[in-house]
Amino acid sequence: MSRGSIDVDDLLNELEDDTPFSPPPKPKEPSRPQPVSSSRSPKDKESLDDLLDDLDLDSPPRTNLPTPQERSVPIKEEPTERSSGISTNSKCYPLYIGGAKDEQGVSPGRACNQLRCTKCDFDVMRIEGVEWDASVDYLFFRNFYPDASKLKQKTRPRPGSASYACQCSWRSASELTALIKGPDMRWVCAGHKVTFSTYPCKVDSKVSPTPPGENSLLVPSY
Numbered sequence: 001m002s003r004g005s006i007d008v009d010d011l012l013n014e015l016e017d018d019t020p021f022s023p024p025p026k027p028k029e030p031s032r033p034q035p036v037s038s039s040r041s042p043k044d045k046e047s048l049d050d051l052l053d054d055l056d057l058d059s060p061p062r063t064n065l066p067t068p069q070e071r072s073v074p075i076k077e078e079p080t081e082r083s084s085g086i087s088t089n090s091k092c093y094p095l096y097i098g099g100a101k102d103e104q105g106v107s108p109g110r111a112c113n114q115l116r117c118t119k120c121d122f123d124v125m126r127i128e129g130v131e132w133d134a135s136v137d138y139l140f141f142r143n144f145y146p147d148a149s150k151l152k153q154k155t156r157p158r159p160g161s162a163s164y165a166c167q168c169s170w171r172s173a174s175e176l177t178a179l180i181k182g183p184d185m186r187w188v189c190a191g192h193k194v195t196f197s198t199y200p201c202k203v204d205s206k207v208s209p210t211p212p213g214e215n216s217l218l219v220p221s222y
Contacts, residue, residue: 105192
């Protein structure tokens with residue numbers, strides 16, 4: 001071996017002896033977040049106290065409930081005006097027709113204005129100030145009922161009278177006249193809605209109202 005080789009080997013050995021051995025670096029662990037300190041500075045604490053004072057959380061909420069003094073005062077209830085009524089369906093008996101000047105409504109003492117024929121099943125119409133001519137017949141009413149303009153062609157003027165007709169029967173009257181049921185007369189009262197009402201009166205809300213029929217005045221309205 002040559003001297004130059006020996007010198008190089010000796011130099012390498014000296015370098016290895018002088019350089020200390022160091023292991024490979026370990027991987028770094030991820031850093032953990034540091035806990036936030038709960039301590040506040042005196043300035044921050046004073047600001048929070050001022051905010052709580054402004055909110056006034058210690059004060060109870062205000063309500064519209066009356067105070068004990070107000071609840072002890074009795075409330076005076078004003079009397080109210082009340083009216084009551086009873087409705088019923090009434091039919092004429094006996095059954096009347098009447099002239100132009102006679103009152104209409106529920107009998108007795110009135111001409112029925114709710115007539116209906118059970119034979120032809122039509123309402124009975126009324127024309128005032130006229131009476132039927134003697135020439136009218138069944139076919140005339142069959143063809144022209146309920147056209148009042150055509151029916152008047154076979155009437156005669158008569159003040160105070162009224163003419164009645166359905167599609168199969170007819171009558172004239174100048175005063176209250178009772179209708180007699182027969183083969184050619186099947187008119188009936190279809191019914192009148194009648195309301196019995198009491199006079200309005202002052203009623204104390206603390207007192208039960210008097211039922212109808214007990215010391216109360218019933219007034220029919222048609």
